[in-house]
Amino acid sequence: MDAPDVAAEKARFFEVFGAIQAAALPKPGQPITPPKWYGPLASTVPASLPGSSAVVANTADVNAARDAFFNTYRAQLASVGGAPKVEVVQAWTGPMAATVPAGLPGSSPVVANTADVNAARQAFFDSYNRQVAATAGVRV
Template identity: 60%
Template structure:
């Protein structure tokens, strides 16, 4: 091996001494975060109506909410300056039914027959077969012979 020049050897020794002196003050590596064992996020349908743990509105809750909106709109109308323009009001919403159809994540994507793709015509099939035949012939012509 090639020996270091005296000045390089001295600098390396100085560096390693400084490194060893600073090493005890270095904080230990933080522990790895705990491994997740819960359900996959992709198995939880996000944003589908009825997919969350929200409680359905009861008739009492709907009535109370509508009473609040009506009181709010009345107060806004009482204190808002009058104008000739359109009046905007919060409209109480009706309670709607929850989604009970299939979850999008349970439908197989990309499985043959699962999508509404149009079947290939005889012309397309013949063209594909001609292409792959020509391709395989060209590959065989330039490929090295198999080793036996």
């Protein structure tokens, strides 16, 4: 419950807010037109795609640093015998991913749990169930 002065101020606020909202809403039968966009067209703003121009051109310092980096890179690459050879990996011909168990309920594990893991897992669930039972009557 609000104090009388707070209730009066809230009422005044909502009255002013309602008047402003009513003035902003379109009148019945009045067409709603979206505001006109005066910004650039999306097609004229470069997005660093191949073939598009940069928004800001590189300075001479940036070009020199870039050239120095690539020259050093190429020299280092040449000193170690060129680019590394990439081995082509043959396509997967094994079982489908849907047939490989992923620890889902009902699937068999790829590696069976040890007795220690089963004991720890059971101890966790026992403790969890005791905590749930202890708080079952408590209202949150």
